[in-house]
Amino acid sequence: MEKRESSTDPRIEIFWLRYSDVLKLFRIPERSIPWYRRHIEFFIADHPNTRLKEHSIATVDAWLSSLGRNPHVNEWQFRQKVDSLRLLFCHCLKLPWADQIEWDHWLSGAKALGKDHPTVARSYEMIEKAVKDPRNRLGKKFPDIYRKYLISMRIADYSPNTEKSYLAWINRFLVFHSEKHPCDCGEIELASFLEHLAINRKVSGATQGLALNALVFFFSRILEQPVGQIGPYQRPKKPxxxxxxxxxxxxxxxxxxxxxxxxxxxxxxxxxGMRVMECVSVRLKDLDFEYHQITVRAGKGKKDRCVPLPKALASDLRKQVAVVKQIHDTDVAAGYGSVFIPEALARKYPNASYELGWQYLFPASRISQDPRSGIVRRHHIHQTxxxxxxxxxxxxxxxxxxxxxxxxxxxxxxxxxxxxxxxxxxxxxxxxxxxxxxxxxxxxxxxxxxxxxxxxxxxx
Missing domain, CATH: 1.10.443.10 (Intergrase catalytic core)
Structure with missing residues (x-):
């Protein structure tokens, strides 16, 4: 394995430490930081005769446009690469021309500039619906900020439940400070809202912590105003x-x-011992009747694990598999039959979503529209x-x-x-x-x- 250049040049190591600090400031998950660094290393390798500070809007746009035409680069990977460059040039190096790049266009998933490039509205079908929802203050009053919120959540690969939860807390914060624009808010407004939750709303410490996480993400990743010291505020006692x-x-x-x-x-x-979302998300391929175990995929913390398949349920589970097969055959005959699978796998194996093994063990009673992609398919049964x-x-x-x-x-x-x-x-x-x-x-x-x-x- 080759030695990194940073191991021989202390200035380069200092640069990477500075970049890592910026990533942490903007709440990039720890597991993603090495990938952000790798994206920058690829960018540097593609421009061997150009220093980072010598780049321009034209060179960055040209590189992203070329990268966007690469069929092997997935949409989420492309958005992560864009985000790595944005944080590098805008917040680490702080180059004056960096803010003039159309980062929103690139982050929206548009992989190549052109007359027919996909618009944000087409990339994220829920925007128009959310803007019309009177409860979504962010989408209704600040659609551009809401668009950035969706993009940032998808880049960070948060679950749909986390996306809804964070949005709900952001909307409550905006209602609480209804006279102010989000960009005019800071640590004082954040502290007053958190104190309001503890004193007036009587929320638990865990609920207040969830609100804090949502708003720190909102300020750092969407408004690009990382939160500093919030100061003292009332916290509920943690029971x-x-x-x-x-x-x-x-x-x-x-x-x-x-x-x-x-x-x-x-x-x-x-x-x-499965959680409720882990149970409803089990797919047929996760059942192993020979070894009497079930594989739980992407549980809490995105971790896989195995749990015992109760022998007392083996017969009933086999019958359930047969029921799912019958439902799947009916859906395929009607022109449907696909299920959601992770985006990277969907691109690599375009027909996998129609395979029986990928079908949910406990499918929903009816076909419905996927809220993210707009595709009509059969999802798993709702946890409620x-x-x-x-x-x-x-x-x-x-x-x-x-x-x-x-x-x-x-x-x-x-x-x-x-x-x-x-x-x-x-x-x-x-x-x-x-x-x-x-x-x-x-x-x-x-x-x-x-x-x-x-x-x-x-x-x-």
Whole structure:
């Protein structure tokens, strides 16, 4: 492996450290920083006789235009390359001509300049709909900023749920400061909003933290005004709560009270410890009946892991696969039959979305339009179907504990520990990055420092 030039020239190493600091300031995920650096290295390699400060609008546009014609460069990769150059020239080197480049055009996914280049409205079909939504203050009053928000979220590869959540907090912030333009807001306005959430809205510390993350992203990535020291503001006390656990008998009562249509999904959640979104997102190819395991793809933190396929559900799962095949055959005959697959794979394998293996194990009851691409296809069942079904079953079973879909995951972990399963194994099955997160179940299971007997029980 060749040595990097930076290892022999301290000035180059200082330059990369400065660039890395800019990326962190603009909230680029840690895992993406090496890729941003690689994009810049490719740009430098393509211009061996030109120093970075000697470049111009023409050279940058020409390079991006040439890159855009490369069929092997995916849309998301192209946008990331554009973003790496934008942060380099505008915020690291701070060259005066850099702000005159049409970064929004390039970031919108337009891979080559021309009369028929794709417009932002065509690249992101939801913009027009969002602008008309009265609840979306950002899209209604500041459509250009909203467009940049969508682009930045897609570049960072955030999930649709995170995209909706962040947008909701940004809209609340704009309503709170309705007399000000977003660009005129700063640390003082951010601190006053966070304090309003804690004092007036009585939100939890986790909710206030989510609002802070959304607004820091908004200021740094969309407005390009990284937040400095926010200053003191009221924070809610963070409670230390133990998870709600159902006993094996209560699990039996809950499962017995379920509607037949949703029973398999909920039994699978308890039998595997999957989160609700992980369960509804399982595809047929993720089932391994020979090794009795299910592969959870891109779980929390974009991590894959394997969970046990309960032998008690093997027969029902095989029947469900047959049902999915029948639905898929009907969809194909009607001219549909595709499902969402990651963009890079969709470009590499254009027919993969029609393959049976990629179909969802628990498909939706009807075909609908994909909110991002506009393609009409069958998605997976909505997670609220499971959540509402669990709530109805909890009421019917007469269990007084507060039961949610996550309660099944807590019970899965606790019952494994009670049966003697090693805590490291439970950590792997749950997908926890740190064993300290899994340790909370030792207290509930009576395996930790709280596993003591009451003195009243000793005297009878």
């Amino acid at each position: 230390k709560r133990l998870p709600t656990i159902l006993s094996p008998d209560e699990i039996q009562r809950l499962l017995g009270a379920l509607e037949p249509t949703n029973r398999l999904m909920i039994r699978l959640m308890y039998g595997t 179907v499971i959540q509402k079904s669990i709530k109805r079953a909890a009421t019917k079973s007469g269990i007084l504990k507060r039961i949610t879909s996550h309660t099944l995951r807590h019970s899965f972990a606790t019952h494994l520990l009670e049966s003697g399963t090693d805590i490291r194994t439970v950590q792997e099955l749950l997908g926890h990055a740190d064993v300290s997160t899994t340790m909370i179940y030792t207290h509930v299971a009576g395996l930790g420092s709280q596993g003591v007997k009451s003195p009243l029980d000793r005297i009878g």
